[in-house]
Amino acid sequence: MKKIQMVDLITQYQEIKSEVQSAISEIMDKAQFINGLAVHEFKDGLANYLGAKHVIPCANGTDALQISMMALGLQPGDEVITPSYTYIATTEVVGLLRLKPVFVDCEKDTFNISSEAIEKAITPKTKAIVPVHLYGQSCDMEAIMDIAKKHNLYVIEDNAQAIGSDYTFSNGETKKTGTIGDIGCTSFFPSKNLGCYGDGGAICTNNDDLADTLRMVANHGQSKRYHHDMVGCNSRLDSIQAAVLNAKLKRLDNYIDSRRSAANYYDEAFAQVDKITTPYRDERTKHVFHQYTLQLADSVDRDGLVEYLKGKDIPAMIYYPIPAHEQKMFASLDTECGDLTTTDWLTTRVISLPMHTELEDDQLKYITDSVIEYIRS
Ligand SMILES: *Cc1c(COP(=O)(O)O)cnc(C)c1O
Numbered sequence: 001m002k003k004i005q006m007v008d009l010i011t012q013y014q015e016i017k018s019e020v021q022s023a024i025s026e027i028m029d030k031a032q033f034i035n036g037l038a039v040h041e042f043k044d045g046l047a048n049y050l051g052a053k054h055v056i057p058c059a060n061g062t063d064a065l066q067i068s069m070m071a072l073g074l075q076p077g078d079e080v081i082t083p084s085y086t087y088i089a090t091t092e093v094v095g096l097l098r099l100k101p102v103f104v105d106c107e108k109d110t111f112n113i114s115s116e117a118i119e120k121a122i123t124p125k126t127k128a129i130v131p132v133h134l135y136g137q138s139c140d141m142e143a144i145m146d147i148a149k150k151h152n153l154y155v156i157e158d159n160a161q162a163i164g165s166d167y168t169f170s171n172g173e174t175k176k177t178g179t180i181g182d183i184g185c186t187s188f189f190p191s192k193n194l195g196c197y198g199d200g201g202a203i204c205t206n207n208d209d210l211a212d213t214l215r216m217v218a219n220h221g222q223s224k225r226y227h228h229d230m231v232g233c234n235s236r237l238d239s240i241q242a243a244v245l246n247a248k249l250k251r252l253d254n255y256i257d258s259r260r261s262a263a264n265y266y267d268e269a270f271a272q273v274d275k276i277t278t279p280y281r282d283e284r285t286k287h288v289f290h291q292y293t294l295q296l297a298d299s300v301d302r303d304g305l306v307e308y309l310k311g312k313d314i315p316a317m318i319y320y321p322i323p324a325h326e327q328k329m330f331a332s333l334d335t336e337c338g339d340l341t342t343t344d345w346l347t348t349r350v351i352s353l354p355m356h357t358e359l360e361d362d363q364l365k366y367i368t369d370s371v372i373e374y375i376r377s
Helices: 008-031 037-050 060-070 090-097 115-121 142-151 208-218 239-248 250-271 302-311 341-349 361-376
Strands: 052-059 079-083 100-104 126-129 154-158 167-168 174-176 183-187 203-204 222-224 292-296 352-355
Touching: 008 239, 037 052, 037 203, 037 239, 052 208, 060 090, 060 154, 060 183, 060 203, 060 208, 079 090, 100 115, 115 142, 115 154, 115 352, 126 142, 142 154, 174 239, 203 208, 239 250, 250 292, 250 361, 292 341, 302 352, 341 352
Parallel strands: 079 100, 079 126, 126 154, 154 183
Antiparallel strands: 052 203, 167 174, 183 203, 292 352
16 A cells, blocks of 8 residues: 555656646746746636636735735725634734734534624624635635625635635526635645645636736736836746646646545545544535545544554644634734634544545545544544
């Protein structure tokens, strides 16, 4: 059996190696490192894949979020509702821009931001909601968009973990995550479902004016050459990363299928095991399994399980051990917290198992047998 890894990018690379190498080599030969053809090809390819009108590539997913909040003209003190149960980048940029993070709870079954909690947290100062499609499954976007419309709020989707996922509204319309709110942000960090071989990110929107502003913010606030109308930043996706992404975008749906079949294997193996709750599948969305995350009953010693698996050469991770509202970075900032009972509980009970496009049945059997062995011991 091949050594088990949380993410196996080496095996995945072997299959696309010649295509990626020749694309990179062409860029090197032409020295088109910035804004080369590969970047334009990727921008159009991603817009087409997502069904989004505009895609603005940028340097990473964190920048994508920051640029979005800048382009919407959010001002210091404006309140931004975000989950506390997420990767730190989502909430960090809110603090960086001196906006006020309002941390709200998530739903126990989906791990995603609770729409009821959002509604309770709204004040006259609320300007935006940042739903995070955690682990690869869409938030309840119908409820969130209804709330946003009712209270006139912007919606910035953090789609870093869910590219390729979608959501079907009650009228039957299906949209890809990241294209539902005003703006969608994503990351191409190597371990993401669509990852490059360095850093990368993108922003998408269907709003023409907003797209112009987003492009401007990402490029030193420049409206035309050497005319800088606003303070922006410098955030680009380089041509080499775009070339990698072009090769992988074509295969994204196959990658998603591989992840979903590994998830199905896990689900079946754990279906009859007390003390383990497998990921809830919301019928309105396609789960793309950036992570495969279990909830363990209170009686299970989680650290013990992690250690036990480590002893068997099986990696496992806790995403996330400390929720955003408990991070020291926010101690000196103006923040607001809703009731975060579910978030606090989940951080003590979740465990993520290896999940990637290259998992083989013998590995999955070994992992699931080992987890069950520990739970039943
Ligand atoms: C990875 C990630 C980000 C940040 O992306 P980077 O490219 O690492 O800056 C933001 N939000 C979530 C939920 C993520 O998982």
